[in-house]
Amino acid sequence: MVNLEVNIGSLKLKNPVLTASGTFGYGTEFADLVDLNRLGGFVVKGTTLNHREGNDYPRMAETPMGMLNAVGLQNKGVDYFIEHIYPEIKNIDSKIIVNVSGASVSDYVAVAEKLAPLENIEAIEVNISCPNVKQGGMAFGTTCAGAAEVTRAIRNAYPKTMIVKLSPNVTDITEIARAVEAEGADSVSLINTLLGMAVDVERQKPVLSTVTGGLSGPAVKPVAVRMVWQVSRAVKIPVIGLGGIASGADAMEFILAGASAIQVGTANFFNPRITMEIIDYMEDYCHRHNVKNIYELTGALKL
Amino acid sequence: MKKQLTDFIIKTSEMLTPSCGMLTLMPVDGSPLPEIKPGQFVEVAVNSVMLRRPISICDVDYEANELRLLIRNAGKGTSEMLGLPEGSKLNILLPLGNGFTFSDDVVQPGSRMLLVGGGVGTAPLLYLGRILRRKGAEVTFLTGAKTSAELLLVDEMERIAPVAVTTDDGSEGEKGFVVDSTVWQKDYDRVYCCGPAPMMKAVAALARRKEVECEVSLENMMACGLGACLCCVEKTVKGNVCVCSEGPVFNINELTW
Numbered sequence: 001m002v003n004l005e006v007n008i009g010s011l012k013l014k015n016p017v018l019t020a021s022g023t024f025g026y027g028t029e030f031a032d033l034v035d036l037n038r039l040g041g042f043v044v045k046g047t048t049l050n051h052r053e054g055n056d057y058p059r060m061a062e063t064p065m066g067m068l069n070a071v072g073l074q075n076k077g078v079d080y081f082i083e084h085i086y087p088e089i090k091n092i093d094s095k096i097i098v099n100v101s102g103a104s105v106s107d108y109v110a111v112a113e114k115l116a117p118l119e120n121i122e123a124i125e126v127n128i129s130c131p132n133v134k135q136g137g138m139a140f141g142t143t144c145a146g147a148a149e150v151t152r153a154i155r156n157a158y159p160k161t162m163i164v165k166l167s168p169n170v171t172d173i174t175e176i177a178r179a180v181e182a183e184g185a186d187s188v189s190l191i192n193t194l195l196g197m198a199v200d201v202e203r204q205k206p207v208l209s210t211v212t213g214g215l216s217g218p219a220v221k222p223v224a225v226r227m228v229w230q231v232s233r234a235v236k237i238p239v240i241g242l243g244g245i246a247s248g249a250d251a252m253e254f255i256l257a258g259a260s261a262i263q264v265g266t267a268n269f270f271n272p273r274i275t276m277e278i279i280d281y282m283e284d285y286c287h288r289h290n291v292k293n294i295y296e297l298t299g300a301l302k303l
Numbered sequence: 304m305k306k307q308l309t310d311f312i313i314k315t316s317e318m319l320t321p322s323c324g325m326l327t328l329m330p331v332d333g334s335p336l337p338e339i340k341p342g343q344f345v346e347v348a349v350n351s352v353m354l355r356r357p358i359s360i361c362d363v364d365y366e367a368n369e370l371r372l373l374i375r376n377a378g379k380g381t382s383e384m385l386g387l388p389e390g391s392k393l394n395i396l397l398p399l400g401n402g403f404t405f406s407d408d409v410v411q412p413g414s415r416m417l418l419v420g421g422g423v424g425t426a427p428l429l430y431l432g433r434i435l436r437r438k439g440a441e442v443t444f445l446t447g448a449k450t451s452a453e454l455l456l457v458d459e460m461e462r463i464a465p466v467a468v469t470t471d472d473g474s475e476g477e478k479g480f481v482v483d484s485t486v487w488q489k490d491y492d493r494v495y496c497c498g499p500a501p502m503m504k505a506v507a508a509l510a511r512r513k514e515v516e517c518e519v520s521l522e523n524m525m526a527c528g529l530g531a532c533l534c535c536v537e538k539t540v541k542g543n544v545c546v547c548s549e550g551p552v553f554n555i556n557e558l559t560w
């Protein structure tokens with residue numbers, strides 16, 4: 001028997017496979033196609049203090065082996081989540097992680113405080129890296145001082161597992177990772193989307209209503225693997241790796257490079273059953289490599 | 304109605320015009336088709352592009368266990384689908400979206416229904432027309448194209464109900480756009496419309512003037528097709544809603560057009 005269990009702080013996952021925020025809805029959208037109870041966990045949509053309408057259409061542009069999005073954190077707000085969505089998903093036998101966003105430090109703290117009492121939510125993922133909102137979002141994630149400030153404030157308000165999601169749109173991601181580790185983050189997840197842009201040459205206009213947007217999908221994977229490798233060597237807290245994972249082998253790249261768990265994002269769109277395939281692959285991979293516990297493979301890269 | 308991922312085999316592939324073709328598909332393993340409502344769509348995986356491509360279900364034949372897709376070559380993905388030899392496999396996510404209204408409270412024997420299609424947008428109206436006729440409604444099809452060579456499915460629609468045609472150049476039927484057709488001189492209980500956005504907006508404006516109920520099927524760009532990514536939103540009176548899960552069919556009163 002292979003043991004796929006991994007720990008992220010005090011959060012125990014039955015396997016390292018999570019779904020990425022904004023790409024898996026609230027899980028229920030995939031319930032016909034995926035056994036949600038088999039997932040290590042899922043990170044629900046970016047949740048803010050108040051309702052947000054998000055950006056104007058068009059919000060999406062396909063690019064070679066990737067896509068740009070500018071959804072802009074459309075969601076109905078944390079109170080709606082607690083009243084209407086949490087009761088629907090709380091009994092799924094998989095860890096539910098809420099992705100938290102805000103325009104100000106006090107917003108982030110208010111959302112975290114409201115989520116803290118929910119019994120079946122043992123962790124939050126703090127998004128300090130969204131490129132699609134005008135205020136806040138990425139602004140916090142691109143300076144050490146900003147990242148540290150948000151992390152410190154939420155740490156004081158949120159006693160359970162706190163994962164901080166890092167932006168790749170920085171000169172040195174390891175500095176930001178160290179800054180949030182120093183302020184008490186239990187884990188870091190990376191990468192969020194890379195800032196990108198596409199132009200419609202016939203109309204001579206940007207494709208996205210917001211001009212720029214976030215790039216995701218297989219195209220970003222090598223950048224993400226590199227950053228996971230760098231960050232895992234720079235911090236002691238567990239790293240959650242994501243960016244372009246579209247197969248079991250892709251997932252193992254991140255684990256070997258230093259990730260304790262992984263998230264699958266854009267690949268859910270073109271292969272809704274990808275998470276199940278990755279879990280099967282990991283089991284088989286451990287068998288083939290005579291490994292009892294998948295956590296032994298974290299950072300096992302031979303240099 | 305559960306969503307499923309199914310491998311289909313292309314039984315036949317036939318070009319109907321230089322840019323549009325019809326694929327007839329059957330589940331590879333012979334499993335029965337799920338229940339499909341008119342106006343619902345599928346997401347087809349192709350090799351040439353990353354994301355699946357949304358395509359309306361043009362027709363369903365439960366006896367033969369077949370469904371048909373009418374596809375216009377619009378770029379890489381659709382051109383790949385049209386170029387596949389018969390016998391090839393396609394992985395398809397279905398059935399998706401809400402579909403047109405055809406419940407008993409709306410469709411009664413004798414209900415006067417006008418089904419307006421532009422170009423490849425005629426696709427979902429074929430199956431809809433069949434179902435409305437079966438419920439005893441009085442169906443009129445109206446279809447438009449730039450020129451007679453680009454008209455689609457006219458023969459098939461004629462087997463179900465009368466068909467009015469407009470062409471921009473007058474090469475067949477009445478000259479002009481669908482909104483210029485004389486069929487609008489009659490009264491209808493409901494208008495169902497699918498086609499390019501400017502055409503649907505013109506039809507919606509006309510339906511408003513005539514105070515007739517009107518449903519349109521939108522084709523916003525999609526990534527997941529499942530209501531998860533929020534990429535496909537349309538502004539409605541209720542705010543931004545996903546076209547893939549709450550549409551693609553909307554009553555024009557819900558839209559901000």
Ligand SMILES: Cc1cc2nc3c(=O)[nH]c(=O)nc-3n(C[C@H](O)[C@H](O)[C@H](O)COP(=O)(O)OP(=O)(O)OC[C@H]3O[C@@H](n4cnc5c(N)ncnc54)[C@H](O)[C@@H]3O)c2cc1C
Nearest residue numbers: 356357358359373374375377378379380381426522523524
């Ligand atoms: C619900 C729904 C039902 C549809 N039904 C049909 C159908 O029955 N038959 C059919 O032929 N087509 C249908 N379409 C449109 C079809 O999905 C697009 O033409 C297709 O995705 C284009 O992909 P491509 O790779 O061939 O073109 P690309 O190479 O991706 O793009 C070519 C051009 O098409 C545009 N385009 C890309 N995606 C879409 C889109 N979703 N809608 C409109 N334009 C797009 C691009 O902006 C670009 O200018 C439907 C779309 C939706 C959302």
Ligand SMILES: Cc1cc2nc3c(=O)[nH]c(=O)nc-3n(C[C@H](O)[C@H](O)[C@H](O)COP(=O)(O)O)c2cc1C
Nearest residue numbers: 020021022046069127191192216217243244265266
């Ligand atoms: C449509 C879409 C919406 C997203 N929304 C969020 C979000 O609300 N919060 C967040 O932290 N990340 C969001 N992301 C980023 C993803 O969670 C992930 O970090 C990124 O897409 C890279 O992973 P991938 O290549 O596997 O998709 C979104 C990505 C996409 C494509």
Ligand code: FES
Nearest residue numbers: 526527528533547
């Ligand atoms: S395409 Fe993803 S929500 Fe509609």
